[in-house]
Amino acid sequence: MSAESRQRLSEQRRGSGNPNFGRRASDETRAKTSATRKGRPQPSSKRSAHTRYHTNKGVFKDTCRYCVEDAATTTNEESGS
Numbered sequence: 001m002s003a004e005s006r007q008r009l010s011e012q013r014r015g016s017g018n019p020n021f022g023r024r025a026s027d028e029t030r031a032k033t034s035a036t037r038k039g040r041p042q043p044s045s046k047r048s049a050h051t052r053y054h055t056n057k058g059v060f061k062d063t064c065r066y067c068v069e070d071a072a073t074t075t076n077e078e079s080g081s
């Protein structure tokens with residue numbers, strides 16, 4: 001599939017274009033998901049996930065707002081004197 005096709009499909013299937021838009025998993029499915037996730041630690045915030053998986057590993061993702069924000073802050077600090 002070409003990059004253009006991927007991009008077009010990606011946009012078509014956002015929001016109300018998503019086949020699952022407005023649907024909610026059944027109570028049975030939700031219970032299963034819940035059971036699977038029990039006892040598995042989740043980051044307390046997106047910021048802490050960014051710090052753990054990006055900052056601490058030297059990873060930069062331009063899709064991560066904190067990476068972008070941090071990069072902007074660092075650039076400003078370097079240029080200002």
Ligand SMILES: [Zn+2]
Pocket residue numbers: 050051054055061064065066067068
């Ligand atoms: Zn990040």
